[in-house]
Amino acid sequence: MTPLLWLLGVVAAYIALALSVSVASAAFHRQRWPALFLTIAAVGAAIGIASVMPGGAVWGLLAADVATLVLVSVVYALLVRPGIRWKEARAGREAGRRTLLHLVLMTGAVIFMVPFAWLVVTSLKEDEDMSQFPPVWIPRQQVMVRVDGRQAGLGITRYKGLPVRVAVLEEEENGNNRVRVLGPTRKSDGYDLTPAQQADAMDWARHRVEFEVPRSQVKKVKHFAPVWKNYPDALKFLPPETHHGLVFLYNTLFLSCLTVIGTVLSSSLVAFAFARLRWPGRDVLFVVLLATMMLPGAVTMMPVFLIFRWLGWIDTLRPLWVPSFLGSAFNIFLLRQFFMTIPNDLEDAAKIDGCSYFGIYRRIMLPLIKPALAAITIMTFMGSWNNFMGPLIYVSSPTRMPLSYALQLFQTAHGGEPGLLMAASTMMVLPILVLFFFTQRYFIQGVTLTGIKG
Numbered sequence: 001m002t003p004l005l006w007l008l009g010v011v012a013a014y015i016a017l018a019l020s021v022s023v024a025s026a027a028f029h030r031q032r033w034p035a036l037f038l039t040i041a042a043v044g045a046a047i048g049i050a051s052v053m054p055g056g057a058v059w060g061l062l063a064a065d066v067a068t069l070v071l072v073s074v075v076y077a078l079l080v081r082p083g084i085r086w087k088e089a090r091a092g093r094e095a096g097r098r099t100l101l102h103l104v105l106m107t108g109a110v111i112f113m114v115p116f117a118w119l120v121v122t123s124l125k126e127d128e129d130m131s132q133f134p135p136v137w138i139p140r141q142q143v144m145v146r147v148d149g150r151q152a153g154l155g156i157t158r159y160k161g162l163p164v165r166v167a168v169l170e171e172e173e174n175g176n177n178r179v180r181v182l183g184p185t186r187k188s189d190g191y192d193l194t195p196a197q198q199a200d201a202m203d204w205a206r207h208r209v210e211f212e213v214p215r216s217q218v219k220k221v222k223h224f225a226p227v228w229k230n231y232p233d234a235l236k237f238l239p240p241e242t243h244h245g246l247v248f249l250y251n252t253l254f255l256s257c258l259t260v261i262g263t264v265l266s267s268s269l270v271a272f273a274f275a276r277l278r279w280p281g282r283d284v285l286f287v288v289l290l291a292t293m294m295l296p297g298a299v300t301m302m303p304v305f306l307i308f309r310w311l312g313w314i315d316t317l318r319p320l321w322v323p324s325f326l327g328s329a330f331n332i333f334l335l336r337q338f339f340m341t342i343p344n345d346l347e348d349a350a351k352i353d354g355c356s357y358f359g360i361y362r363r364i365m366l367p368l369i370k371p372a373l374a375a376i377t378i379m380t381f382m383g384s385w386n387n388f389m390g391p392l393i394y395v396s397s398p399t400r401m402p403l404s405y406a407l408q409l410f411q412t413a414h415g416g417e418p419g420l421l422m423a424a425s426t427m428m429v430l431p432i433l434v435l436f437f438f439t440q441r442y443f444i445q446g447v448t449l450t451g452i453k454g
Contacts, residue, residue: 002058005058005062009065012066013064014103014104015065015100016046017068017100017103018096018100019068019072019073022096022099023039023072023080023092024036024039024040025092025096026084026088027079029092030080030084034079035080038075039072042068042075045067046064046065046067049064116433118135119425122418123231123426124139124228124230124419125139125227125419126139126141126419127417127419138224139225139226140224141223142155145167152167152180153167153168154168155167155179155218156185156218157213157217157219159204159209162201163185163189163191164183164184165182165184165186165221166181166213167179167182172212176215177213178210178211178212179210179213180210181204181205181208181209183201183202183205184197184198184201189221227419230419230423231423233423234410234421234423237410237420238406238410239398241398241399242398242406245403245406245427248401248402249403251403252384252402252403252404254321255317256381259380259381260324261324262322262324262325262326263327263328263331263380264376264377267331267332268373270332271331271335271338274286274336275335275339276360289333292329293329304323305393315396317395317400319393319394320387320391334372335376342365346364346368350363381432382435385431385432386432387404388404388405388408391405392405404428407425407428
């Protein structure tokens with residue numbers, strides 16, 4: 001029931017905020033300053049009501065939503081709506097609509113960013129923070145202090161019933177820790193000691209009191225400190241013949257580059273033939289081509305495997321990049337739609353100048369469809385980089401594995417070490433995220449311009 005209440009509260013909060021912005025915008029355009037200030041005050045009053053509402057945060061949120069909707073609606077009905085012009089009302093509604101849209105988009109962005117944030121944070125945490133609930137979102141490590149010329153972990157435990165700061169000198173086999181008192185706890189540790197208690201703790205520290213205490217009764221004092229060693233440690237666990245993962249990286253880059261080249265060349269040539277050339281059976285073959293998109297991959301998996309086995313390509317990289325030079329139905333369709341938006345006058349002018357069909361394709365058409373080519377390049381590169389099923393079927397030698405298959409083997413061998421696993425996953429995902437971040441403009445442009453008639 002509580003999750004539903006939270007969902008209802010968040011949705012109502014979005015509506016209340018959109019309504020408040022809409023009313024405030026209308027009041028601003030009409031220069032009704034009292035209405036504008038009352039709208040802001042209504043939102044503040046609703047927040048105040050939520051802070052004193054009994055029953056928990058969710059009921060406070062619902063109370064704030066209802067109070068905001070009621071108070072802002074009263075302000076609109078009494079001070080803004082009378083005599084409002086249609087342009088001012090439309091401007092207010094548009095401001096509220098934009099506010100609601102941006103709130104929904106930002107919420108979706110945060111939801112989709114949570115898994116990646118968890119991936120990065122987990123790769124920088126200590127093992128003991130991995131399974132804690134509630135989750136630890138800030139990477140941290142135990143504070144180290146110097147005792148008798150060596151490093152010791154700082155902790156908090158009780159000595160004679162009094163919480164004190166201690167240095168963990170040794171972790172014994174019987175499950176106890178040998179500790180030394182360093183002084184009284186601080187307010188930042190969550191303890192407020194009296195002056196007499198602080199004096200006792202300082203006296204124990206001066207006398208270097210040491211004692212044994214069960215390990216579970218020692219609370220570690222931690223500070224913000226990412227565990228960067230998870231990344232080099234993850235590379236050290238890879239087989240020596242892979243040169244710390246460089247072999248996997250080379251195989252992945254090799255496959256991705258050849259797949260991109262093959263897909264762009266073959267798909268653009270076939271799309272040009274379907275879009276700009278006239279030949280018998282063109283439309284029928286194009287329909288057949290589109291029909292192949294409805295075939296599940298599981299249907300063609302076995303026949304394709306038998307073909308590659310007959311060719312002797314099993315346990316090689318050829319089955320992973322050679323098919324890209326045979327075209328892709330979706331990419332051909334995408335480029336065909338782009339080719340069809342180019343005016344025929346450009347092609348006719350090139351023919352008059354004596355340009356061949358291949359020359360028209362290379363010199364006229366390709367430069368004009370750069371957005372679509374960029375979109376296909378990005379999608380193909382990402383698909384080849386993340387391809388797991390292909391290497392799983394055709395590759396068995398460790399020196400021929402790409403990163404995706406190597407990550408699966410790493411998970412099998414080190415699944416009990418989530419820090420190392422998340423570090424390896426982050427190193428694999430990061431390059432493709434950087435690529436998409438810097439090229440998303442071309443990707444979106446290529447997809448949105450497809451099919452637009454000019």
